[in-house]
Amino acid sequence: GAVVSQHPSWVICKSGTSVKIECRSLDFQATTMFWYRQFPKQSLMLMATSNEGSKATYEQGVEKDKFLINHASLTLSTLTVTSAHPEDSSFYICSASTSGRMNEQFFGPGTRLTVL
Amino acid sequence: AQRVTQPEKLLSVFKGAPVELKCNYSYSGSPELFWYVQYSRQRLQLLLRHISRESIKGFTADLNKGETSFHLKKPFAQEEDSAMYYCALSGGATNKLIFGTGTLLAVQP
Numbered sequence: 001g002a003v004v005s006q007h008p009s010w011v012i013c014k015s016g017t018s019v020k021i022e023c024r025s026l027d028f029q030a031t032t033m034f035w036y037r038q039f040p041k042q043s044l045m046l047m048a049t050s051n052e053g054s055k056a057t058y059e060q061g062v063e064k065d066k067f068l069i070n071h072a073s074l075t076l077s078t079l080t081v082t083s084a085h086p087e088d089s090s091f092y093i094c095s096a097s098t099s100g101r102m103n104e105q106f107f108g109p110g111t112r113l114t115v116l
Numbered sequence: 117a118q119r120v121t122q123p124e125k126l127l128s129v130f131k132g133a134p135v136e137l138k139c140n141y142s143y144s145g146s147p148e149l150f151w152y153v154q155y156s157r158q159r160l161q162l163l164l165r166h167i168s169r170e171s172i173k174g175f176t177a178d179l180n181k182g183e184t185s186f187h188l189k190k191p192f193a194q195e196e197d198s199a200m201y202y203c204a205l206s207g208g209a210t211n212k213l214i215f216g217t218g219t220l221l222a223v224q225p
Contacts, residue, residue, distance in 0.1 A: 032211060034212060034213070042217065043202065043215045043216060043217045043218050044160075044202070044213075044215045045215075046212055046213065046214070046215075049210055049212050057210070093159075093160070095160075095213075097211055104162060104165075105162075105211075105213060107152075107159045107160040107161065108159065109158075109159045110159065
């Protein structure tokens with residue numbers, strides 16, 4: 001149980017285009033979802049926290065107009081990278097937690113974004 | 117400031133040797149500490165958390181508030197333990213995790 005999926009697993013896009021990444025909790029209701037960014041050989045950096053039905057809370061230094069997060073249902077959150085540039089190329093990972101599993105986050109497999 | 121420090125980027129040991137992956141933290145309140153593991157080509161998964169005080173796959177970790185440490189230990193390393201290990205901290209109402217930079221454990225045969 002507690003499986004989180006991400007789609008797509010990898011995406012290549014042209015500079016200036018927007019890319020949407022989906023994060024789904026498959027067998028539980030995710031009251032909170034988190035979006036992380038991971039650079040090669042580096043740790044996970046939290047970008048934002050989103051609760052279902054409310055606006056995401058972004059970490060300091062993360063542009064909310066650049067990285068649009070929507071958490072419209074208890075099983076789906078989306079991250080849209082708007083007007084992507086090569087420096088946005090990274091590995092994006094989501095995680096989800098539920099009120100019934102105190103503080104535990106379940107991670108998705110990640111999405112590799114490459115912006116040409 | 118909230119911070120998690122893992123001083124070793126790489127730890128290489130032989131099979132059967134003891135392992136200790138170091139983790140120190142900085143947090144003003146009472147945090148919850150975790151160890152996450154990422155095996156090759158797999159997603160991040162929870163290994164253990166300090167409030168559970170359980171041993172998973174032979175690994176244990178004790179929270180030392182005096183030294184603000186949460187070192188991960190295993191008495192006899194196995195080759196299948198080779199992976200990336202992240203120490204993480206959670207505190208406050210948001211449940212967000214702050215990760216250390218990770219330690220790559222390589223267990224040689």
